[in-house]
Amino acid sequence: MFVLRITVSPSAVERIKSNLTKCMPEVKSSHRVEAIGRGLGFRTYAALLAASRSSEPPIAEASGAAFLEYLRGQTYETDSAHFHRAVAFAAISNVLENAPKLHFHGFGFGRPGLNLDGSRQTPKQQHAEFVVRRKECLGLRAAEAFLRSLALLGRVKETKTVRSGAGSYKLKHLAENYTCTYPEGGKLGPDYVSNGILIAAALHIGFKYKTDVDHLGYNTQNAAFNMSKAAIKVLDAEIRPWMGGRNSRGSVAA
Structure with missing residues (x-):
């Protein structure tokens, strides 16, 4: 089991919201955002937004149980994994912003790989591969x-x-x-x-x-x-x- 905490900045909240919109389209938008608020320890989504816009946004612990409890109260049955993954996406995005050389396989380019013709990758090819590996994150x-x-x-x-x-x-x-x-x-x-x-x-x-x-x-x-x-x-x-x-x-x- 894990503990997932995140600073509830405006960008983090928006990323969580965007991800859940894609993976839970069957849930009404107003119910979905209210569930996010509960899942991050707030009484309402409005309270979450207000906290996120403060000069020092608080750190919240993700609770899939609270997220599920609210949605079940609205007659939705879903999986708390959706919420945890959405918060994880937001956390990873924040790390990537602060570590611009990090990608799916680690830091930096490493040694140039081999092309099919046996030649070594050029810096341009390495950078293109780096961009793909960043997206994989x-x-x-x-x-x-x-x-x-x-x-x-x-x-x-x-x-x-x-x-x-x-x-x-x-x-x-x-x-x-x-x-x-x-x-x-x-x-x-x-x-x-x-x-x-x-x-x-x-x-x-x-x-x-x-x-x-x-x-x-x-x-x-x-x-x-x-x-x-x-x-x-x-x-x-x-x-x-x-x-x-x-x-x-x-x-x-x-």
Whole structure:
């Protein structure tokens, strides 16, 4: 299970509203926005809007239960996952605005890939690929991966300094193998988590990070965080007991 908190700025509220309009068209607009207000801890949508327009918008914790309760009172039956994913989209969007080099697979371009003819990608080709990977961060699987990452990272202790042994690539494998649910029930994981979305979740929570380059000067696309290596080791033993403490670059278990 995860805890999802978000600063209820005007842009965040609008993003949540827009996303739910697309995925819940059967719900009357006035009921949908009122449900958003309840889901973010406000008595009404008007109260949410007023708070969002203050000089310091508050941080709200997303409650799928409150969201559902209001809609059921209006005779709608739906899934709280819609609400959680909409809030996740808003959170990811905010992270992307503050981390312009972050994309679905991590930070920066990395080494130029190979074209079909064997030539190396040009900077223009790399940038085009980067734009596509940024857009991937706002897809459905990215929102769900973000929530899976929050579920894992909620169990990781913060440290004062960034640790080299607390890297995003290992953490993303733990997150995608982590058995977790939505707060109101319903399976969330295990399932795929990309490196970039794990990083986005860590930045959203407030972890500090450092990036690195390889021996040729290219971005590794990974990040290290101010997280307890001991806590990560314990989680690894719990989540991937078959690994026996070994490092892995494998993909998520089926």
